[in-house]
Amino acid sequence: MTVTTGLKGARVLITAASRGIGFGAASAFLQEGARVVVNSSHADRLKQALETLRPFGEVSGVVADLSRQGDLDLLVRETRERLGGLDTLVYVTGSPRPGTFLEQDYSDWSAAANLLVVSPAYLARRAAELMIETSPAARQVFLASVAIREPLPNLATSSVCRIAVAGLVRTLARELGPRGVRVNGILPGYIRTERIGEVARDQARRHGTLVAEEISSLERQIPLGRLGTPDELARTILFLGSDLSAYVTGAMVPVDGGLLRSVG
Numbered sequence: 001m002t003v004t005t006g007l008k009g010a011r012v013l014i015t016a017a018s019r020g021i022g023f024g025a026a027s028a029f030l031q032e033g034a035r036v037v038v039n040s041s042h043a044d045r046l047k048q049a050l051e052t053l054r055p056f057g058e059v060s061g062v063v064a065d066l067s068r069q070g071d072l073d074l075l076v077r078e079t080r081e082r083l084g085g086l087d088t089l090v091y092v093t094g095s096p097r098p099g100t101f102l103e104q105d106y107s108d109w110s111a112a113a114n115l116l117v118v119s120p121a122y123l124a125r126r127a128a129e130l131m132i133e134t135s136p137a138a139r140q141v142f143l144a145s146v147a148i149r150e151p152l153p154n155l156a157t158s159s160v161c162r163i164a165v166a167g168l169v170r171t172l173a174r175e176l177g178p179r180g181v182r183v184n185g186i187l188p189g190y191i192r193t194e195r196i197g198e199v200a201r202d203q204a205r206r207h208g209t210l211v212a213e214e215i216s217s218l219e220r221q222i223p224l225g226r227l228g229t230p231d232e233l234a235r236t237i238l239f240l241g242s243d244l245s246a247y248v249t250g251a252m253v254p255v256d257g258g259l260l261r262s263v264g
């Protein structure tokens with residue numbers, strides 16, 4: 001058996017991709033020959049990302065804030081116009097403010113629920129409509145976090161709200177499977193991006209330690225002994241976002257170096 005991703009010419013939308021996990025995914029899909037639309041909320045950062053990505057293949061960008069309905073509509077409209085349809089959606093998003101439960105106010109919950117629950121659900125629907133119309137075998141991949149299995153310290157809103165992504169994935173897998181759309185999720189552990197720097201800085205401030213000490217402390221919790229890289233995570237995103245996973249739907253796959261301890 002020859003193993004290929006079969007992504008040459010595939011039409012792919014990747015959100016929150018000016019850096020970090022989304023950027024790593026965009027780079028991987030482009031190297032497989034996919035045609036990619038990337039997104040972020042910040043025009044300059046998106047422009048910079050596009051300059052780095054262009055040598056790898058056909059890519060364009062749409063500035064859109066994932067927490068706004070009108071921007072989500074624009075994103076799907078632009079994707080249809082530029083790619084003519086959609087085979088794979090990779091949904092990554094921004095991060096809520098770190099903090100303990102007692103530090104979170106109404107506005108923090110409201111912003112987190114909008115970004116981590118409403119936004120993926122709404123984009124999933126708009127993307128599904130386009131996929132049903134234009135792709136015989138489409139896939140949606142949602143990035144969540146290991147926090148949905150084991151809540152993480154000082155990330156209260158994330159640990160609570162991201163659980164909805166698991167519900168979204170299972171709900172959509174059942175409803176959209178018969179329409180030719182597979183839907184899966186990924187639970188990243190600690191991946192070396194700017195977000196981990198932010199989390200480590202927050203922990204260092206609380207504990208009166210150095211950021212490097214906090215990173216080492218995270219690494220000691222991971223059986224593989226180190227943070228993951230966006231490239232390593234991108235391999236699982238490619239798997240779920242291509243026909244390599246043709247018989248997988250409704251799964252939530254940890255990519256965490258063994259961090260999760262719970263069984264099942």
Ligand SMILES: NC(=O)c1ccc[n+]([C@@H]2O[C@H](COP(=O)([O-])OP(=O)(O)OC[C@H]3O[C@@H](n4cnc5c(N)ncnc54)[C@H](OP(=O)(O)O)[C@@H]3O)[C@@H](O)[C@H]2O)c1
Nearest residue numbers: 016018019020021040041042045066094095190191193195
């Ligand atoms: N890194 C980890 O270890 C880890 C683990 C589990 C879960 N996660 C989650 O995975 C997601 C990506 O993490 P990351 O590590 O790649 O973070 P990152 O390096 O901070 O990158 C975040 C990306 O999100 C974009 N973004 C932020 N707010 C946005 C918005 N409202 N609309 C559109 N784009 C937006 C940013 O682009 P602009 O600034 O250009 O808009 C940037 O491209 C986050 O939700 C994070 O909490 C990360």
